[in-house]
Amino acid sequence: MELQLAIDLLTADEAVEFVKKVEDHVDIVEIGTPVIINEGLNAVKKMKDAFPQLKVLADLKIMDAAGYEVMKASEAGADLITILGAAEDESIRGAVQEAKKHNKKILVDMIAVKDIATRAQELDKLDVDYICVHTGYDLQAEGQNPFEDLKTIKRVVKNAKTAVAGGIKLDTVKEVIAAKPDLVIVGGGITNAEQPTETAASIQQAVQQG
Template sequence: MRPQLQVAVDSLDMVSALGPLNKAVEHVDVIECGTILVIAEGLRAVREIRALYPGKTILADVRIAEAGSLIARQCFEAGADWVSCVAGASLATIEQVVKVAREYDGQVQVELGETYSADRARFWRDLGVQHVIVKRSRDREAAGDLSWGDADIQRVSELAEMGFTVTVTGGIKASELGVFTGRPVGVVIAGREIMKAADPKASALNLQHAISQVWP
């Protein structure tokens, strides 16, 4: 199955978020109300983006670490379809988030950190988590490490075999998607590649073209 394209909207305010998003939105599948945007604007960001784009899947990337029921409920009531948790959240917290997600017919995503435990991932799946993110961190990228290691690539397949939809992210460019050839990626996230592009629509189309080439 061809991966979906997710745009990470991590602007510092709604004005700077909506300009590029409006240009690219026709060619993306999932809109991520990023952590930075939610910190800056609160869940107003989710509510407004839901109102503007009622047909799109919306992720509230709030990276829940605790208070799972409370935070998840607020996100889903604001209009999110998916919410995110950090890998370090307790299993009790993740279980709370999954329980609330089921009330709203929503889905839960866990973002892997620098360390990875296959056993812990299996617990997430047993609890009902649908999505996991394999990430090249922004800090690692800023330090000059632009590689996708063999362990990262193998992790995609391992997690997909557990039954997760696997998302890849971390400053992804269309030109590097080929590294995932043959791997069961479910979602490709692009943030700066679309949101900071001179032509966000063209950039989103370029990413969709690259996705269709890697996963025909």
């Protein structure tokens, strides 16, 4: 089981400074969608140049023109790239094909997918690397979480790795880990913590024991 730190609300330079505090405690650093909207794929390049030992995920949430966008993220140094589960199968295939050319991984974000079980089974046959259930900020604000959806994909996904994101914090990570995902994604639970280094270390410990 691995831990991914999601960075959404910092500049690229602030993100690099922040990762210096937690680099020993995370496996993957996500450059979040808002950061890429603000600063482009240069934010991915800055992170990878600063921390070549860490894997960097570009959270592009691709919906179309997938091969091209995966190519550009790969050129910027991303190790993993996200595409939406709601995208057409042709787009998913294009993303997977392009990622393989560059030795990169594709993570499918299931945000806003209504029938998670059916779509996850379809995606699982398309050779994607990760299928990730995700409660976005707008539904977190309504009190929702991704824990039941995680149990659903654990039941139906046979080939891809499973991942989970959406409001996970130190006090809820054990519940997540109990479902045995391959990847746990934590954003604000680390970036907004009063003591980010200690919090990341505690979450890492829980993840490694899980």
